[in-house]
Amino acid sequence: MDKDILLEVKNLHVGYKTHIGISHVLKGVHLTVHKGERIGVIGESGSGKTTTMKSILRILPSNGMIKEGEIFYQGENILEMKYEELLELRRKKISMIFQDPTSALNPLFKIGQLMLDIIKHSYNLEESEAKEMALKALRDAALPDPERVFDSYPFQLSGGMRQRVCIALALIGDRELIIADEPTTNLDVTIKAQVLNLLTKLVRERNVGWIFVSQALGAVRENVDRVYVMYAGNIIEWGPTEKVFSNPMHPYTQKLLECVPKLTGTEFSKGIRGRIPNYFNPPSGCRFHPRCDFVMDECKKTFPEPVEVETGHFVACNLYRRR
Numbered sequence: 653m654d655k656d657i658l659l660e661v662k663n664l665h666v667g668y669k670t671h672i673g674i675s676h677v678l679k680g681v682h683l684t685v686h687k688g689e690r691i692g693v694i695g696e697s698g699s700g701k702t703t704t705m706k707s708i709l710r711i712l713p714s715n716g717m718i719k720e721g722e723i724f725y726q727g728e729n730i731l732e733m734k735y736e737e738l739l740e741l742r743r744k745k746i747s748m749i750f751q752d753p754t755s756a757l758n759p760l761f762k763i764g765q766l767m768l769d770i771i772k773h774s775y776n777l778e779e780s781e782a783k784e785m786a787l788k789a790l791r792d793a794a795l796p797d798p799e800r801v802f803d804s805y806p807f808q809l810s811g812g813m814r815q816r817v818c819i820a821l822a823l824i825g826d827r828e829l830i831i832a833d834e835p836t837t838n839l840d841v842t843i844k845a846q847v848l849n850l851l852t853k854l855v856r857e858r859n860v861g862w863i864f865v866s867q868a869l870g871a872v873r874e875n876v877d878r879v880y881v882m883y884a885g886n887i888i889e890w891g892p893t894e895k896v897f898s899n900p901m902h903p904y905t906q907k908l909l910e911c912v913p914k915l916t917g918t919e920f921s922k923g924i925r926g927r928i929p930n931y932f933n934p935p936s937g938c939r940f941h942p943r944c945d946f947v948m949d950e951c952k953k954t955f956p957e958p959v960e961v962e963t964g965h966f967v968a969c970n971l972y973r974r975r
């Protein structure tokens with residue numbers, strides 16, 4: 653095994669049981685994060701990004717089913733970890749920042765109580781040492797008046813401050829991997845940039861691994877080393893950020909990037925015709941085929957194997973298999 657690999661997701665298949673049947677969401681997802689590497693995951697809403705992230709931490713809702721696959725963290729299969737090992741992993745190694753800071757913080761406890769609970773459990777510290785660690789984390793997250801924040805309930809803080817608290821919690825101690833799932837989606841437009849700048853600054857300074865899930869394609873392009881493109885539960889293209897953004901090869905990636913508003917020109921994007929498929933009965937073969945302008949017969953039968961089109965840049969599309 654490559655010792656530099658922090659996280660490796662292999663052939664992950666995940667579905668959800670519902671009263672009308674099983675929705676087959678992820679189909680063979682794979683993803684690798686090296687130590688200190690910053691990864692972006694992009695794709696439309698409903699493409700399976702959040703399901704992938706929740707599977708990594710084993711926090712899927714109770715009807716979620718991991719049907720197949722492996723998720724290795726420094727060589728240990730997370731899916732086979734005992735409950736105590738999993739808690740240890742979540743407390744000390746991997747943390748996740750969610751879209752909605754309001755639901756991520758228990759409204760019945762003051763911020764200080766929430767932080768002390770996590771710190772004392774994770775690091776076995778005295779109350780005063782734990783408090784100092786919590787205040788430092790709040791200061792690092794650029795929260796003005798950390799003592800007041802420490803003594804506040806979540807509802808007494810603005811949305812931006814609550815998300816900063818979540819960032820502080822995620823970066824406590826010596827975390828090795830931070831998963832940020834659309835961390836600015838629910839914030840006012842005026843503070844989105846501030847929170848994102850803070851997060852990217854802290855991730856760079858601490859040299860931790862980072863998975864940045866976002867539909868803000870410009871922010872992804874600026875802030876990650878490699879990017880994965882997801883469509884309907886599959887990774888369909890991945891590679892070094894600049895290669896994927898400047899030379900998108902998969903028809904879906906091309907359409908997705910065309911949707912980014914341009915500062916020059918008069919043409920508006922037409923968007924991508926059709927919609928993400930129904931996961932109860934997803935399309936056979938390439939799941940993008942009902943929306944693809946280049947669909948061929950073979951696309952409806954078998955899922956295309958990925959092809960390396962330039963160094964480190966892979967595409968799963970039959971157009972490139974034919975070369």
Ligand code: SF4
Pocket residue numbers: 902903904938939940941942944945946947948951956968969970971
């Ligand atoms: Fe389109 Fe076929 Fe490529 Fe899928 S495999 S994106 S349907 S050309």
